[in-house]
Amino acid sequence: MKRILFFILALVLVLFSTGSLAEIPRIVNYQGLLLGADEAPVPEGNYKITFRIRVSIQTQRILHHSYHIPPTPRVHKQNR
Numbered sequence: 541m542k543r544i545l546f547f548i549l550a551l552v553l554v555l556f557s558t559g560s561l562a563e564i565p566r567i568v569n570y571q572g573l574l575l576g577a578d579e580a581p582v583p584e585g586n587y588k589i590t591f592r593i594r595v596s597i598q599t600q601r602i603l604h605h606s607y608h609i610p611p612t613p614r615v616h617k618q619n620r
Contacts, residue, residue, distance in 0.1 A: 576582050586609050595601040 574582050574587060588607060588609050591604075591606050592602050593604040595603060
């Protein structure tokens with residue numbers, strides 16, 4: 541009887557734990573520094589950002605792309 545109960549408990553735990561591993565996040569967080577061609581930081585402002593997911597570098601085939609303008613963060617400068 542204990543073996544059957546243990547087997548059922550183990551089976552339930554396995555079934556419920558695999559569902560959480562299969563979830564795909566719907567939002568990707570990112571953070572970065574926007575640099576110009578001279579590798580210097582660009583001035584604050586609104587810039588259009590393009591995200592592309594490609595199959596490979598060789599084929600250049602794009603699976604997904606999106607464009608958006610993120611909000612400009614406010615930089616708090618300390619008075620010294």
